[in-house]
Amino acid sequence: MKLIPRLQSSALAALMALGLAGLSPEYAAAQDGSPPRIVIGPGVIEPMPIAAPVFVDEGGAGELARDLSRVVASDLVGTGFFREIPENAFISRITAFDGGIAFEDWKAINAQVLITGAVQASGDRITVKFRAYDVFNGQPIEGAALQFAGTRAGWRRMAHKVADVVYAKITGEGGYFDSRVVFVSESGPKNARLKRLAVMDYDGANVQFLTDSAAIVLAPRFSPSGDRILYTSYETGFPRITLMDVGSLKRRTLEEQAGTMTFAPRFSPDGGSVVFSLERGGNTDIYLMNLASGSVGQLTNAPSIETAPSFSPDGSQIVFESDRSGAPQIYIMPTGGGEARRVSGGEGRYGTPVWSPRGDLIAFTKQNAGRFHIGVMRSDGSEERLLTASFLDEGPTWAPNGRVIMFTRETAGAGGQASLWSVDITGRNLKQIPTEGPASDPAWSPLLP
Template sequence: MMGAIAKFETPPDFLGKVLASVRSGIVALAAAVFLTAPAAAELNIDITQGSVQPLPIAIPDFAGQGDAGQLGREIAGVVAADLKRSGLFATLDPASFVDRFVDPNAVPNFQNWRVINAQALVTGAISRAPDGRLQADFRLWDVFAGQQLTGQQFFTTPENWRRVAHIIADAIYERLTGEKGYFDTRVVFVDETGPKGARIKRLAIMDQDGANVRYLTKGQDLVLTPRFSPSTQEITYMSFGAGDPRVYLLNIETGQREVVGNFPNMTFSPRFSPDGQRVVMSLEQNGNANIYSMDLRSRTTTRLTDGASIDTSPSYSPDGSQIVFESDRGGNQQLYVMSGGGGPAQRISFGQGRYSTPVWSPRGDLIAFTKQMGGRFAIGVMRPDGSGERILTEGYHNEGPTWAPNGRVLMFFRDVGGQNGGPQLWSVDLTGRNEQRVPTPSFGSDPAWSPLLN
């Protein structure tokens, strides 16, 4: 379960301790702005370039006494890992630090950080508030300008410390890149265990870095294609149990599950509309598969395609005005775009091979896809009109891209092959250069990234 986190801006001239007495009653996730005029420093990362030189950043352990000191080390470690994994930051080795202890209540000795080429510095402190909650403070400094760039303070329950670390990493990422971060997010996926011919598949959810895995189903039924709602903490997914396949809605926080529909034939790839009020999916009838949308309030369905072909894997544009989907209406799997209400479709993929599993970027500027050609599977992106196709990664079997909420990183699954092989989760950024495995307890497939939680 997610816990509440109260967030406050920390003015550059003090750590906000005089404000603590008026904050103790706040329990909901909220923001109160006390920030003075922003610093005039120009430190930033231009992530619109084709190649980005990682920015050297120093992140000493956050100060704290007793168990708070251990949490301070762990929070600093998670912040550093998040930023390093993005490929935009080079976190400096603590062994190189001239200042081994950093007083979070004092202005840093910037010269000691300049000599190790740190361009940015993060300082912080962890303590216990009088009511038992965890208090976390951090500041981000421009080392060469000698100025504070941002600072925040958080109150939460101790078990929420990892979320605090992710939120701090998001704040640093946003201040230095100008783009929203993606670290305070979760990923739902299909956990796969057992022998290759008889895998048990359970829905699972975890933090985007692989921590805090929690199972959402028990494995009695086959589950496929979980997808997050963009507006609530709900997922939709396919389940094949006794009888017909069903599309379910599952509230992640309460565990409440309800059937969207019990369809007499095969159903594929349910996905939410941008407002979370509809689900679009593919229904098979008489050997053909067409795309339908269902209003989740009235449970009425609307047919969006009507042809003697297999139309599947629909995905809305962020404004809901268009849908991209895959279809074999031209002879093999290709990508098409149509109005959000159905109607004529325009083919957008024209390269060699077959295209599938399209998903629209949250930014609206790109569509990610799987491409199969010559026995290999690639993950790529193209513009909504089909131009600018780029392959980000390829291998034996890559499939199922899902976007981080800032539209800068993709997660997908890759089957490693072999007698005892199985799917693993991987991520890659839009440069295609920063590819990393995402740890899971066992095999994992069909990832779906959540919106930002904070």
């Protein structure tokens, strides 16, 4: 099965034209014969109307048929680029996956895209297929059809894959719904917070705990293939970088030099190295460790604080945070170390820079005039835009397609609590990710295979 949609030239052009100022999605009605398309560019925000009727039960599916169509619709509507036409407005029903479509009935309710699907279940195995239609042209959308099989327990992933294909075909952007987020689940009072690692689907479903709360855990990060997690743990009594295998939950402490603290780890794009902060005698610098050999090299050597390193997607550069100028700012250096150039220039303090998977933008935390912001800037520091503002927003992480950012928001005061939020890089569609309790430090996985 092909999951990666071919980008059409017009979509590519739209991508390349993606200016940072005044981004907004708009869609053009497809009466001219071209497929429905949401073009990212200046314009009016008008979500594209879609219809996602209950999938056809081709045997044994039961509630799954409705559940699948609900998750597909929820994924798409959740982007802010689509709105769903309610079921009670439907004129005709989809009763057979390969039956004829009464396009006039869907056109009459102004559906621009119709997503049909079918599911067949046998024991633990389910087979899902779907086809999306361009209602106005009365045609299937090229490439927006898929059939695949899996276990019943994995049904949500199948729905996410359906939505990813539809999203990709219509926006020309990569999908991001079939992904997971590792985060810190929090409980207890502010001065004695209990923290444990957990992982969930990008939309908050399927939570699984990876550690107990016996030791403080901070800032987990996925490996580029999603099979391992780096995080900082107080399990040994001191803050230490820990590497966990997601499948087996086996973990080991990296770089245990007495009298030092290690933290702020991130994988290199090839997954073979870890860039991190090591503190010795009160001074924090950035180091690079080869995971196979264990060899460690020092990348910065300054009396100031150097922390929060993040690789460029091509692995050639590292963006990090340093207070060498007196206040925390963002710098970029070659991966081998050496001279760094400052890229943040505005007022306030900048931290936790994270390079976009597309390489074009750097997301960051900014603190200015008593407020925290999540923002993005180009990798040369230009075109800074703040996407959020609150008492405390921090720690951005990128969706696999580089279009959406998730971060931690914490409320003020004795009863202050952390929660997870996401926002589009346009600054629109700010929303909270549902979690059972307080949560912090999200890190997005790559798109799952």
